[in-house]
Amino acid sequence: MSILLATTSTDLEDRIQRATSGHVLSIKGPLPDRPEELLYRLVGSPVPQVVVLDAQASSVQALGLAAGFAVTSPGTSVLLVSDLWQEIGMDAMRAGVLDILHPSAEIADIQVALERAERVAQLRGQPQTTAPTTVDPTTATVAGGRVISVVSPKGGVGKTTVSTNLAVGLAKAAPQSVVLVDLDIQFGDVANALNLEPEYQLPQMVRGDAARDTMVLKTFLALHPTGLYVVSGPESPIEADGIDGEMVGHLLDQLAAEFRFVVVDTAPGLSEHTLAAMDRTTDLVLITSMDVHGVRGLRKELDTLDDLGMFTDARHIVLNFAENGRGLSTADVRATLGTDVDLVLPVSRSVPASVNQGIPLLQSSMRSPVTKELARLVARFAPPVSTGRGRHRRSWVGAR
Known part of the structure; x- marks a missing residue:
């Protein structure tokens, strides 16, 4: 060097x-x-x-x-x-x-x-022409940034809440080295969840100069107060027309080359855009709520991943909205999924308040059981930030 x-x-x-x-x-x-x-x-x-x-x-x-x-x-x-x-x-x-x-x-x-x-x-x-078109999950942390996709077979399970808190938590551990991509290209709500009014959205970032030049792309990103960069979804579903999987894949390749962590908030199900993201994904965060339809849907998705041999060692299963008296227990969920649940996020009144204010729980540092579990999710990818005397919080853009 x-x-x-x-x-x-x-x-x-x-x-x-x-x-x-x-x-x-x-x-x-x-x-x-x-x-x-x-x-x-x-x-x-x-x-x-x-x-x-x-x-x-x-x-x-x-x-x-x-x-x-x-x-x-x-x-x-x-x-x-x-x-x-x-x-x-x-x-x-x-x-x-x-x-x-x-x-x-x-x-x-x-x-x-x-x-x-x-x-x-x-x-x-x-x-x-030598740039890779896909990311090998076994080598992606060496060749580029870690791409973490948050997915679920159905909507309404709290994907955006988990995605924004995960991204904010990572940004606190590694400021300015994390980018969050809103890939629910029709009804994404990441900007509102972070109380941002970005000048540019996804459509401007997958076309024109930004698609050709990563330096231009970086100037289009919105900056959150926590040091997190954000690619927000289109302002309306009409603006999403024409954005295909190839465009999404190219965008993620660009971001993975520049940032340590790329967090992707996907749309429900397995759309073309979600599949393009999964082709670049190194870690998959799978979310279900505590209801029969959600759990069964996730079981089908897990079976599909097993059949394809994908993410066998890079899955993080999150059970959201967990509470007693809903007809299912955590043990029932584990039995139905046929695998363990890595994190259980309990029902909390602080979550809707946080969403309405546009301030993720890990940004406000509010202490609660759900905040503790979200911090555990962050710790799966980055160690907690040291706040001891004489220590300095890491501060770099995109450092690995």
């Missing part, structure tokens, strides 16, 4: 050197205005795969320089070092920045971000 670091901080230089075992070229002094001025100091060496810009002295200067690299050297991955990711996150994304590292990020976090930046730089240097 070829890495260029531009900084005035001796401490940052030391930690980047330790993270790379000394394999980094460091340039001291304030940031220049143009990439050419920085690269000139390499004395004829090849353009580095990864450029790390210390934005602590001037975010504006660093963002301008990053935007310059996006134009003059689009194959180079640019990382910023800043503790202002919430303030500059959207501007950084528009400037083509791949990651934002906290100034006090741990060595392991720096290594993860740099390794991912190298992979992205290598992918950008390859012809478009």
Whole structure:
């Protein structure tokens, strides 16, 4: 890996050197205005795969320089070092920045971000024709981001509630490295569930410049206060016309190449779009409510997956709206499904209140049995965020 670091901080230089075992070229002094001025100091060496810009002295200067690299050297991955990711996150994304590292990020976090930046730089240097059309679930966490699809054979089981809380919980563990896709393209409600009014929706992201250029796509994403990026569904079913499975698959391929986690909220059943998502999925979250029709429908879906040999080791079964006195017990559900249930979400009055307010439970940090179970679902994919003294929450865009 070829890495260029531009900084005035001796401490940052030391930690980047330790993270790379000394394999980094460091340039001291304030940031220049143009990439050419920085690269000139390499004395004829090849353009580095990864450029790390210390934005602590001037975010504006660093963002301008990053935007310059996006134009003059689009194959180079640019990382910023800043503790202002919430303030500059959207501007950084528009400037083509791949990651934002906290100034006090741990060595392991720096290594993860740099390794991912190298992979992205290598992918950008390859012809478009070599890009994979499907994701192998056994290797997807190496070749790209983890794609988690939330599915159910029927509606009304709380898929969007689970999807938004899962995505928000992951974003709290890895800010700006998670994107949530509303794939219920006719009646999706992710934007309302997150209290967002996005400027762009799914139709604009699967067509035109966004479909051709991932950098353009990233500027179309809505940013949630938790650091979560969102692809919202169309404003009306009419706008969904013409969006096919191939478009959806291409969008997910683009996002998986840029983000650590891609959470997909699907429509009920197995539509063309859901099947396209499942072709790219590394983990499947299957949801049923505590009623006979829902449980039997999920059993049929599990049988179908078994027949196809799909997701045998990557299924997460969630029983929602669980309560006593509904005619079925958790044991009945397990017996009907022929497998264990991984998580049981109890009925809670806090859920509809959360949905109506557009504030997911894991965003508000409300303590309740259902919140505890949702946090357990998040922990299946990412470890809990450390809040101990002297520890810094991970803060990077799309880091693996």
